[in-house]
Amino acid sequence: KAGVTQTPRYLIKTRGQQVTLSCSPISGHRSVSWYQQTPGQGLQFLFEYFSETQRNKGNFPGRFSGRQFSNSRSEMNVSTLELGDSALYLCASSLASGIYVEQFFGPGTRLTVL
Amino acid sequence: AQKVTQAQTEISVVEKEDVTLDCVYETRDTTYYLFWYKQPPSGELVFLIRRNSFDEQNEISGRYSWNFQKSTSSFNFTITASQVVDSAVYFCALILASGTYKYIFGTGTRLKVLA
Numbered sequence: 586k587a588g589v590t591q592t593p594r595y596l597i598k599t600r601g602q603q604v605t606l607s608c609s610p611i612s613g614h615r616s617v618s619w620y621q622q623t624p625g626q627g628l629q630f631l632f633e634y635f636s637e638t639q640r641n642k643g644n645f646p647g648r649f650s651g652r653q654f655s656n657s658r659s660e661m662n663v664s665t666l667e668l669g670d671s672a673l674y675l676c677a678s679s680l681a682s683g684i685y686v687e688q689f690f691g692p693g694t695r696l697t698v699l
Numbered sequence: 700a701q702k703v704t705q706a707q708t709e710i711s712v713v714e715k716e717d718v719t720l721d722c723v724y725e726t727r728d729t730t731y732y733l734f735w736y737k738q739p740p741s742g743e744l745v746f747l748i749r750r751n752s753f754d755e756q757n758e759i760s761g762r763y764s765w766n767f768q769k770s771t772s773s774f775n776f777t778i779t780a781s782q783v784v785d786s787a788v789y790f791c792a793l794i795l796a797s798g799t800y801k802y803i804f805g806t807g808t809r810l811k812v813l814a
Contacts, residue, residue, distance in 0.1 A: 589743075620744075628790060630802035641799045675744060684732050684751075684794060690744040 587612065589678050589691035591684035599696045602662040606694045610678030612659050616640075616673060617659035618679075618688060623672040631674075634659050663696075671698045700759065701726045703793045705805035712781050720776045720808045722791030730790075732794040733767065733774045738807070739787040747789075781812045791803050 590609040598604050610617050618641075619631040630643040634653035653659045658679075665672055673695050677688035702725040712718045715799055724733065735747040748758060752765050758765045788807045795801040797801045 627806050628804035643802065673742065684796065684800065687746055693742045
């Protein structure tokens with residue numbers, strides 16, 4: 586059974602640009618969550634999507650947005666990139682939404698903003 | 700204030716030693732959840748355990764054990780007979796469940812197990 590896939594694995598952008606990251610969940614999983622990991626702020630929850638609806642959202646500015654498609658694949662978009670957006674972006678999938686459902690994480694996309 | 704403190708930034712042990720990773724949390728919520736995750740060098744987080752605020756039972760899973768004490772707001776993680784494969788960064792997280800979920804992660808403890 587294939588794990589969570591994130592593409593691309595590495596990305597370099599410049600300030601002001603926008604970026605889209607993709608996450609393909611484990612087959613059959615309907616919930617996808619996104620996390621940001623930086624040396625300064627550590628791990629932070631971005632948002633969760635379940636059945637194409639945003640179920641939960643962390644404390645991030647509106648420049649960070651996401652969506653989920655009918656096949657449960659999810660994309661995360663960051664507009665007007667800032668240097669501080671340089672981070673490892675982790676995606677996790679689970680069968681359903683909720684605390685008691687185990688999440689499985691992908692390897693992450695490392696975004697560098699120059 | 701809601702906060703998770705992992706005071707140990709880095710710990711080095713020799714293989715087969717026991718090691719305890721500390722996690723202290725702060726919240727005024729009565730309903731919350733505590734998680735531990737492992738992040739190996741490959742980068743992906745691995746879920747280890749979940750505990751809710753109403754369940755203070757300690758748990759043992761193989762070489763791993765967890766001690767949850769509400770009186771001291773701690774959820775410590777012990778690895779018995781550590782192995783090199785245990786080398787990773789370990790994160791403790793507090794999830795608050797009033798309304799939507801709010802995730803608060805600790806800064807992590809880097810564990811190095813030396814052969």
